[in-house]
Amino acid sequence: xxxxxxRHYQRxxxxxxxxxxxxxxxxxxxxxxxxxxxxNWRYIQSPGFEPEMIQIAEDRDSHKIVGAxxxxxxxxxxxxxxxxxxGDINDVSCLPEYTKRGIATNLMHRAIDYMKRKNCDLxxxxxxxxxxxxxxxxxxxxxxDFDRCIVVFGFVKPIVLIKNLPIFTALFPVFLLxxxxxxxxxxxxxxxxxxxxxxxxxxxxxxxxxxxRKTANNFLSKYYNGFPLYSKEKMQWARVQTPAxxxxxxxxxxxxxxxxxxxxxxxxxNMYAFKYGxxxxxxxxxxxxxxxxxFNTNKEFNLGxxxxxxxxxxxxxxxxxxxxxxxxxxxxxxxxxxxxxFCFLSFKSxxxxxxxxxxxxxxxxxxxxxxxxxxxxxxxx
Numbered sequence: 001x002x003x004x005x006x007r008h009y010q011r012x013x014x015x016x017x018x019x020x021x022x023x024x025x026x027x028x029x030x031x032x033x034x035x036x037x038x039x040n041w042r043y044i045q046s047p048g049f050e051p052e053m054i055q056i057a058e059d060r061d062s063h064k065i066v067g068a069x070x071x072x073x074x075x076x077x078x079x080x081x082x083x084x085x086x087g088d089i090n091d092v093s094c095l096p097e098y099t100k101r102g103i104a105t106n107l108m109h110r111a112i113d114y115m116k117r118k119n120c121d122l123x124x125x126x127x128x129x130x131x132x133x134x135x136x137x138x139x140x141x142x143x144x145d146f147d148r149c150i151v152v153f154g155f156v157k158p159i160v161l162i163k164n165l166p167i168f169t170a171l172f173p174v175f176l177l178x179x180x181x182x183x184x185x186x187x188x189x190x191x192x193x194x195x196x197x198x199x200x201x202x203x204x205x206x207x208x209x210x211x212x213r214k215t216a217n218n219f220l221s222k223y224y225n226g227f228p229l230y231s232k233e234k235m236q237w238a239r240v241q242t243p244a245x246x247x248x249x250x251x252x253x254x255x256x257x258x259x260x261x262x263x264x265x266x267x268x269x270n271m272y273a274f275k276y277g278x279x280x281x282x283x284x285x286x287x288x289x290x291x292x293x294x295f296n297t298n299k300e301f302n303l304g305x306x307x308x309x310x311x312x313x314x315x316x317x318x319x320x321x322x323x324x325x326x327x328x329x330x331x332x333x334x335x336x337x338x339x340x341x342f343c344f345l346s347f348k349s350x351x352x353x354x355x356x357x358x359x360x361x362x363x364x365x366x367x368x369x370x371x372x373x374x375x376x377x378x379x380x381x
Contacts, residue, residue, distance in 0.1 A: 004057050004103060005058050006056070007055075008052045009056060013065065014039055017054070018034040018035055018039045020067070021068075024094060026272070031272070032272070041243040042381070047234050048074060053070065053114065055070075055107045055111050067094040067103040067104060067107055069108055070090040070091050070111075071087050071088065071090075073228075074120060077226055080362070080364055080365065081366075082362055085119055086124055087114075087115035088124055088376055090379050091379055092107070092125075105141070112141065121358045122355065122364075124354055126350045126377050127353055129351045146351075146354040147329050147351075149377060150336060150346055151349040153324070153325050153326075153346070154313075156324055159172075160322030179342075179343055182342050182343045183313065186310065187310070190307065193300075201255065201307075203250060204250065208251060209251075210232070212253070212265070216230060219263070219291060224289075224370065225364075226364075226370050237381070238381035246270070246281075248267065250266050252311045254308050262308045263308075264285060264308065264312050264315075265285070265286040266283050266285050266315055266324065267286065269282050282321070282322075282323055283321035283323065284325060284374060284378065285324055286373075288309075288312070302334065306338050309342060310342075327378065329352075330348065352370065352377075
């Protein structure tokens with residue numbers, strides 16, 4: 001029987017924590033990878049970090065970290081008409097040989113106690129809808145399903161995918177028909193719509209951070225429920241002081257008569273399946289927003305969405321990214337429908353779960369779709 005002790009983060013833990021993440025999440029066959037440098041940026045350098053935000057389980061006999069839970073970020077968020085203090089739970093992980101011993105549950109209890117001490121009203125996390133942890137850990141701790149996510153995935157530069165995975169070379173004609181032609185015909189539609197002549201766009205690679213921050217805050221807080229604003233400090237951490245070039249952002253902004261009416265942000269990550277020797281470069285769409293009032297009809301609004309998505313594809317191609325992924329809420333129908341017009345694939349994904357830490361919390365849902373930050377859905381900003 002292992003002798004497990006519980007403690008919080010120490011400066012010498014980065015290497016073991018990154019190894020824990022990789023072993024815990026790669027056992028399912030593939031996914032993203034953490035390095036000590038990336039983990040330090042993701043958590044230790046984040047705004048308001050405290051060592052108690054990382055709860056650790058250690059095997060005292062082997063001095064090995066066998067489990068961890070991260071609380072990050074703690075921030076004020078508006079839900080419906082009220083503002084709450086929200087603590088995010090991330091990367092609940094345990095070494096495969098130490099699972100089903102109650103370690104993750106004990107770590108979650110410690111994380112919840114910490115959030116209560118920090119006066120949090122709510123805790124939020126994402127979980128595999130059909131996974132063991134959602135049913136056996138989170139629901140038993142009082143977390144309830146709040147909404148369901150949808151993954152939108154599309155190839156934007158198939159030649160890059162083929163270079164990474166030569167096995168797909170024979171499928172290039174399929175990619176050509178399925179991914180290039182829809183964009184070609186949509187561009188023809190753009191040329192036939194006179195109102196689009198007043199539209200233009202700009203793509204910024206790792207620049208104009210503060211202008212984008214203000215624009216995104218304005219639109220996302222208007223059209224999404226639960227959007228955590230980008231403060232200057234948060235923007236500096238998530239978008240400016242990144243540990244590698246692939247984490248640096250590309251901003252897309254579309255304009256109507258020189259006035260910004262929509263935008264998006266993309267970065268990129270490498271996805272690995274070490275078992276099969278696979279490495280794929282994936283573009284991450286962090287947020288998408290558009291001003292509905294800039295359009296007179298619903299048809300014009302959907303064309304505006306198509307115009308924005310087309311420029312996101314262009315930005316990804318400029319970064320030499322082969323495929324992009326976006327995780328949003330199932331109820332964001334307009335956005336999902338317009339992605340599908342580019343022949344993007346979509347499928348139901350994770351559950352977003354909330355736990356009320358105070359009795360005073362009122363109704364959280366409103367008519368707007370929930371905003372899900374990538375540091376909740378994917379585990380990185």
